[in-house]
Amino acid sequence: MSIQMIVTDLDCTLLRSDKTLSDDTVRILRQCQAHGIKVVFATARPKRTVIPYFDQVQADAVIAHNGAVIHVGEQTIHHCGIASDIKNDILLSISKDYPEVRLSVEINDILYANFDVTSLWNGIQQRKTDFTDLPDLPAEKIIIRVSSLDEMARYTRYLPENLYLEMNEELGLIMHVDATKHAAVARLADYFHCSLNETVAFGDNFNDVGMVRRCGIGVAVGNALDEVKAAADEICESNDNDGVARWLEANVLSRMAGQNRL
Structure with missing residues (x-):
């Protein structure tokens, strides 16, 4: 299966416990983007607290407030709030x-x-x-x-x-009720003309279960709640061991490199 879009939670998933991104994680995400793969952050955070990570990776989109708002660059393409x-x-x-x-x-x-x-x-x-x-x-x-x-x-x-x-x-x-990560991921897949079946989602907490189940490949980090692991197709290493980056390197970049050698 080829991957068209990567969707990842931030806290306790992509970010280490000290709330930073490792150099390896930034490098691997950028390499995925260089191959035309969309990188999306999906978080309960507001956009203003995501900007430092967005700037490091130059993510293609941010799902903020647990799916209530979707940002693509400076544009807000979806807002689903409380009246x-x-x-x-x-x-x-x-x-x-x-x-x-x-x-x-x-x-x-x-x-x-x-x-x-x-x-x-x-x-x-x-x-x-x-x-x-x-x-x-x-x-x-x-x-x-x-x-x-x-x-x-x-x-x-x-x-x-x-x-x-x-x-x-x-x-x-x-x-x-329409503000969920999995609903926002589906909207972005339509926006980017990507297939959900060719999307991989990473998460650790209750609010990640929907997108982990709905995407073609759902991956729980090693430190995830048992409920997330039960919903996932695969389990990678923990956030402090750069689990998301290690999985992408082994399952996306390495396979693409192998195909290029054929």
Whole structure:
């Protein structure tokens, strides 16, 4: 099978534990691009925190906010957010019923929060708010600290049917039902005229399961959750051992080199 598109999660998948890309990873991704293969980052992060990695690799696209937004270069080709009035209702209702709960919301690539977010994300700029003064714009996602299934059930009751709550590293992400990584990958495949069957996806966490299952080859890194490994076709080395790069080198670049020698 030839590979037309590489889609990879960032944190705990492509990035090492110190949040850096190794020189080998950058080199191998660029070599794949030189062969005409698209490289896509798929992350729950906002684009502003992806830019350093984007610049290193010159990725062809970024799936941000877990699939709510798709960026190709400077162009936003898809946005699937939470309607402004619904966003306001959820934030005001939860903060009223649970005033101690830490809440934040991403609106137009700006983070608004009712607490000092540096306790969770060092170096991230925010706008402090009680959610009564938010801009009248849709939100990419609402973020709430969640540590158990019971807490997830508690907050899910505030959501209309077109939103869902997903847990990602003890954070609850409230998003539109159409904002998923696997739906975004399908959109990008159409945009780039690529086949999903000729796409490889790498991931480690719950929000990667859909794209790992849906793509032609789904690969879980060695440090992935068991649920991701169960959904994957293959398992590569861990993120700290450059698992994504090692897999691409062995299964994409080496095979292409072998074909060129024939």
